[in-house]
Every structure is written in structure tokens, then in C-alpha cells.
Amino acid sequence: MTLVLFNKPYDVLSQFTDRGSPTTRATLSDFIDAPGVYPAGRLDRDSEGLLLLTDDGRLQARIADPKFKLPKTYWVQVEGVPDDAALAALRTGVSLNDGPTRPAEAERIDAPALWPRVPPIRQRASIPDTWIALTIREGRNRQVRRMTAAVGHPTLRLVRWRVGDWTLDGIASGTWTRA
Template identity: 60%
Template sequence: MANVLLFNKPFRVLSQFTDSEGRDTLASYVKEKGVYAAGRLDYDSEGLLLLTNDGNVQHQLAHPKFKMEKTYWVQVEGEISDEALNMLRKGVELKDGMTRPAKARAMPEPEIWPRNPPIRERKNQSTSWVEIKISEGRNRQVRRMTAAVGFPTLRLIRYAIGQWTLDGINQGEFKKAQINLPAPKRPSRSGANRSGKRAQQQRRSGPRR
């Protein structure tokens, strides 16, 4: 059983423990030994980041082939339209190709911590919030998706990864969780015996032509 830390990453904190440029890192918040981030969260994004002490768990949590759904709360410039939401749901054409269809809905402003520093708001431009769920992990994907449908992202918070959420975790803090991975599949004894018999028969009969 592996240990997993659910960390609520603040704005402008790197998803790593060291930085040659002197920027804020995980080392300022996480004192647990032997853990490292399972995946990444951009420097200018906030919210849920998973850390673990197990390489196999890290691979399963971070690798795109496992398609673990991630939920984002996104504050965008302007009042999000039904047309833009439908475009997100169908998939958006980006420079690196078409995205998979996302789950997208307008949502009320969540009750969350204030960002420091706050977002830049224009006096004559309203903002709105969108919940977006994706199972991909392209570079800055959510920001590029909202920009592509005409609503640039102002603030981005990752609320959930798979079964885990930010619930009960203050900004800059973490809580411990555990995960049980299924045991790797092994060939059945009967399958192994059949393979062995076929190999013996081929050796006896010689190479096929």
C-alpha cells in the first residue's frame, strides 16, 4: 500500500522541490521525506497536486494512458456562452491537434480562498466560472481550450483528480491518503502450459517454411 499526499498548491508555486531561479517550491510546504509529484500543475495554476513515495503509483496517476479524469474550476473573461460550452464538449482544435471531448458546464463562483495577488479585472468586462473535466494532460491545455472558444482563462484551480478532491484541504496544506493498486496480471498456468507445449512441438518439427 502506497502513501499519497493530497496537496492544495498555491498560485506561483512550482510542482517540484528545488529551483535554480529561487522561485517558491513544494519544499516550503511539504516536509515529508521521499515523496515526489505525480504529474504536474502549472506555476500559475492552483489546486490539487498528488505526491507519492511509490514509482508505480506515480506512473498510474500521471500517465495519460490511464485516462484519470481531472476536474478544473476555471474563471474566464466574459459570461461563458452555451455555444462555447458545446464547443468544449465536442473537442477543440488546438495547435497540437483536436482535444478529446470535455465535460463542461457553467457554475456559480465557488467559495474558495482569495488569490494572492488577485486577478486583473477590467471594469467593463464581467467574468464567469466554468467546470471543465478532461482526461488528457497536454501542456496548459485548459487555458488553451478556453482561449480557443473565445473566453481566456483568468484563474485556474484543479479541484479533483479521479476520486480525490480539494475538500477539507486549506491552501498550502496537505492531507494523507492511501491507494491500493490492482496486482499485475500474470499468465494463467494453463496458458503457460499451452505456450510451453507449442514451443516443444516447434522444436521437434523444425522451422516452418
């Protein structure tokens, strides 16, 4: 069994090929040379961080299928400063257009020491930003971004730091290691 932990950079697709695009976009094949592994779940092109890849179908299902409720922790840079009420709403679950989310763990954190994002996020002198750690146990399309927007704090940068017991600790952006 092979398990690859990859620190996916911003603007990279979570697949090995880019079919149907008139321009060539970066894919996993630009970074990973480990034959036979496939992503266990997805990470949007405009998100960064931990992507797990494996050649084991059962492990892939356990990681990706929401019925297993594997916790995924994101470090999220948001616009503004979420107050206690916004964090409480995230913790109890927020209503989205596809229904309420499950309760999440949410807390303000100090800005993490991360690699620079290319391109950098937009900075607005008149609007502060804050980092929060958000742990969810489901994986709807663009869920974290929709959750922070629902409590009035749009996401500026999104980094998946942890999936289950696996973390990005020690893995530079654009690099991978075997677990």
C-alpha cells in the first residue's frame, strides 16, 4: 500500500490530467511521480495544502467518504475579525443553500508561518484579516469558503493542514512524501 502526502500549491488541479481546457493548467503530474496513486478526495484549485493520494481503494474511500467523518482541519485567512457569535455559529453548524452543515470546531489562531502564496492574496488597508482553524467532518463542494461567508467573513486564503492523523508538518509547498 502506498500513501502519498502532497502539499498542493495554489492554482494546481487535484487530478493528473487537464482535459477540456484551452490553456494548460498545472496538475498533480507536474509534481508527483508515484505511479498508481490517486487522490483520496479533492482540494479546489484555489485552495492549498494537504492532499492524500493512495493506491489502496479501501483507504481512499475511508479518507474521502463523508460517512466515515474523518476530521479535516483547515487554516483559513478570512476578511475581518470573527467575533464570538460568528465562531459559535460555525461550531453549531450554519445554513447553506444545500442544507445545514454539521457542527465544526472553530477558533481564532495566530497567523501561521506558511510559505508565500503565488499570487499573494489581496490586502486591503482598511479591512483587517484573521486566521481561524476550522475542523469539519464532511466535505461538500467549497464548504469551508461557504461557511465563512455565511458568518460574514469571506475566505481570503485556505490551507488544509490536517486530514485525520496526517498533517502537512515538514512538507514544503509543491513537495510530497510517503507516509
